[in-house]
C-alpha cells in the first residue's frame with residue numbers, strides 16, 4: 001500500500017531548515033520520556049527546526065498545538081494522538097493548508113486515511129496477544145479459576161483498546177482464565193498504585209496482574225508489597241514497554257514477563273519527514289519491530305538497556 005500523498009507539500013526555501021511541529025501526548029511514563037528524547041535528539045541530528053509541545057494527556061491541548069503549527073505554516077506536522085477518535089476536523093484543516101501529517105506511536109480512527117501520510121508505530125493488538133499468549137501457556141493445565149486483574153492504559157487510547165483486545169483474544173480459549181476486574185490507570189505509576197490498592201481491597205484472591213505498561217505495573221508493585229504480598233510470586237505480573245525500570249523489576253523477579261514496545265521512533269520519523277518533503281510515496285503503515293522478555297532475559301540485557 002502507499003500513502004496516496006495527502007497534499008503536495010511545498011519544499012522549504014533553499015537554505016531554510018525543515019520545520020516540524022510535534023504534538024506529544026504528555027510525560028506520563030518512562031516510555032514517553034524515552035520517546036520524547038528520541039524525537040528531540042533525532043530532529044537535532046537531522047538539522048530540523050523542531051517545535052515541540054506537551055499536551056499533558058489532553059486531546060484539546062493537542063488540537064490547539066496542531067492549530068498553532070498550521071498557523072505557523074510548518075513544513076510537516078507529526079503527533080502521537082492521545083485518544084483514537086475526534087481528529088477529523090483538525091486533520092482536515094492541516095490538509096487544506098497543504099501540510100502533511102505523520103502519525104507516530106498511536107493511531108486515529110478516521111475513516112478518511114488521506115488525512116495523514118503514514119502511521120509509524122507498534123502493533124498494539126500484537127503486543128496484547130503476546131501478553132495473553134504467555135498467560136494462556138503458563139496456565140494451560142490450570143484446574144481451577146485463575147483470577148486476573150487488568151490495569152488499562154488511558155481510556156480511549158489506541159494502546160489501551162488494542163492491548164485489551166489482543167489479550168482477551170488469546171485467553172478466551174481457556175474458561176479458567178477470568179478477568180475479574182479491569183480499570184484504567186492512565187499509564188501512570190501513581191494511578192497504577194491507587195487502582196491496584198482498590199483491586200486488592202475488593203479481591204482477596206488475585207493470581208495475575210496484566211498492566212498495559214511498566215509504569216502502572218511498578219505502581220501496582222508498591223501496592224502489592226504494602227499489602228504484604230510478593231510481586232512476581234504471590235501475584236504473577238505481565239506488563240508492556242520494557243523500559244529500564246520495568247526491566248529492573250523483571251530482573252528482580254517482580255515482573256514475570258514484559259512485552260516490548262519500542263519508543264525510539266525518532267530516526268524513522270525524521271526519515272519519513274525527509275521523504276515526504278522530497279515528494280516520495282511512503283508506506284501507509286510502518287510497524288516497529290519488538291521482542292518479549294522473561295525475568296531471565298531481563299537479567300541478561302539490563303546493563304545495556306538505554307532507556
Ligand code: AHR
Nearest residue numbers: 028029031159187213261
Ligand atoms: O502509546 C504507547 C504507550 O504510551 C506506552 O506503552 C505507555 O507507556 C505510554 O504512556
